[in-house]
Amino acid sequence: MKTVDELVAEWTGEEREKLKYLIKECQEREKELIENRRTRRENLTKLNESLISLFSDLSQLKERTSNLADDLSGIYLKYYNKKIPWS
DSSP states (O other), X not given: OOOHXXXXXXXXXXXXXXXXXXXXXXXXXXXXXXXXXXXXXXXXHHHHHHHHHHHHHHHHHHHHHHHXXXXXXXXXXXXXXXXXXXX
């Protein structure tokens, strides 16, 4: 896609003079768009890093939960047939 300056370079001097305010506005908007694109890319990168961290933490939580369930099952089976003395 052509930039504003590339497009305007193809115009005559008369066209440039006639539309100089429009050209200036378009150049300012183009700068904003470029900055917004840079910011969006940075934010997307940060979001991806956060999601990777979240999935890693969820995987660890799943593993720990599974281990806890196994431990609880073992405790239950150990005391299943034993009478618990009441205090």
